[in-house]
Amino acid sequence: MKILSVVGARPQFVKLAPIAHESARRGAEHLIVHTGQHYDPLLSDVFFSELEIPAPDVHLGVGSGSHGHQTGSMLASMDDVLTEHRPDWVLVYGDTNSTLAGAVAAAKLHVPIAHLEAGLRSFNRRMPEEINRILTDHAADLLLAPTEVAAGHLAREGLADRTVVVGDVMTDVLLATRAAVGDARPAALDEEGLADGEFYLATIHRAESTDDPGRLRAIVESLAGLDHPVLLLAHPRLVAKAAAAGIDLAGGSLRTRTPLGYRDLVAVADRARGVVTDSGGLQKEAFLLRTPCTTVRTETEWVETVDLGWNVLVEPGEQLLAAATRLRPADTDATPYGDGDAAARVLDALLAPR
Numbered sequence: 001m002k003i004l005s006v007v008g009a010r011p012q013f014v015k016l017a018p019i020a021h022e023s024a025r026r027g028a029e030h031l032i033v034h035t036g037q038h039y040d041p042l043l044s045d046v047f048f049s050e051l052e053i054p055a056p057d058v059h060l061g062v063g064s065g066s067h068g069h070q071t072g073s074m075l076a077s078m079d080d081v082l083t084e085h086r087p088d089w090v091l092v093y094g095d096t097n098s099t100l101a102g103a104v105a106a107a108k109l110h111v112p113i114a115h116l117e118a119g120l121r122s123f124n125r126r127m128p129e130e131i132n133r134i135l136t137d138h139a140a141d142l143l144l145a146p147t148e149v150a151a152g153h154l155a156r157e158g159l160a161d162r163t164v165v166v167g168d169v170m171t172d173v174l175l176a177t178r179a180a181v182g183d184a185r186p187a188a189l190d191e192e193g194l195a196d197g198e199f200y201l202a203t204i205h206r207a208e209s210t211d212d213p214g215r216l217r218a219i220v221e222s223l224a225g226l227d228h229p230v231l232l233l234a235h236p237r238l239v240a241k242a243a244a245a246g247i248d249l250a251g252g253s254l255r256t257r258t259p260l261g262y263r264d265l266v267a268v269a270d271r272a273r274g275v276v277t278d279s280g281g282l283q284k285e286a287f288l289l290r291t292p293c294t295t296v297r298t299e300t301e302w303v304e305t306v307d308l309g310w311n312v313l314v315e316p317g318e319q320l321l322a323a324a325t326r327l328r329p330a331d332t333d334a335t336p337y338g339d340g341d342a343a344a345r346v347l348d349a350l351l352a353p354r
């Protein structure tokens with residue numbers, strides 16, 4: 001059995017880790033193709049080393065570009081990779097341009113496609129990720145859904161017979177990382193003079209947040225006005241867009257730094273009084289760590305976090321300030337994202353006779 005994973009962006013490296021480890025445990029041949037969508041060491045290499053992921057077998061080196069150029073360049077290169085390696089499965093992850101390119105290349109060459117994190121929907125078709133995930137789901141042969149809600153979306157689109165609910169591999173990696181980190185305190189907190197439970201953790205990177213200077217300014221001003229220090233981990237897109245619009249990322253409560261590796265991110269999220277973000281992954285990580293989350297978006301794919309009271313969707317301004325400073329929600333034992341054995345179920349599904 002030869003499985004070929006296509007990854008390219010930061011959250012995909014995190015999801016890749018438990019799949020790579022489980023493939024090795026089961027003796028399945030697992031090849032890794034890195035598209036090069038993310039190339040900064042802080043967005044890429046650090047995840048391979050910290051999460052002990054084998055080095056990619058193939059690196060496409062596409063880099064940044066408009067959606068069409070970036071996706072098209074990956075698609076062209078993937079043709080050669082798939083023709084050379086002829087895997088039994090192409091495994092694509094999530095909803096980035098790397099996901100779509102991997103799926104389309106495989107579909108055209110009649111290589112079976114499995115989509116990890118299938119069935120998520122924001123129902124906002126202006127998001128590039130929403131288009132990527134819908135097209136990928138409909139191209140795929142095996143839909144590995146993280147939740148029952150995701151499986152329900154796929155059923156409504158006529159895809160129930162290709163769907164298996166496996167749980168969420170982010171739960172696997174988060175639980176393992178939290179156990180490995182233990183009580184170790186990330187240096188970033190001491191460097192910024194931040195005490196446990198006395199700061200917020202913030203990330204903002206999505207095009208919908210950063211590309212309209214007025215909206216970006218409103219978000220940054222809200223964060224700067226919070227009642228405790230805000231550790232803002234700045235994605236390169238945020239830094240570039242803020243600089244272009246003349247927005248100060250160092251005012252008021254803000255303590256802005258470069259992104260952290262995964263172990264430090266988990267430790268910091270665990271010690272924060274709250275998270276403010278537009279990231280999909282961090283909403284879930286906050287929930288799993290039971291850190292209250294405030295999401296600066298009009299919708300979320302991870303509706304369970306909202307339904308259970310641990311996540312609130314807001315507009316920048318008064319709404320953001322009120323939500324971030326709200327009382328801690330009631331505790332819950334709910335496990336909508338599984339128990340940490342999703343990668344094993346993914347391998348069960350991939351290795352099952354077809």
Ligand code: UD1
Nearest residue numbers: 009010011037038039040043064065096097128129236237
């Ligand atoms: C991508 C995904 C998004 C995911 C995010 C995780 C798509 C459409 N979006 O968004 O779903 O949540 O990754 O981080 O695939 N840049 C660098 N260094 C890098 C990579 C990017 O400086 O290593 C800068 C470039 O200016 C680039 C910009 O960031 O143009 C955006 O990068 P891109 O890969 O297009 O999308 P992300 O915003 O990272």
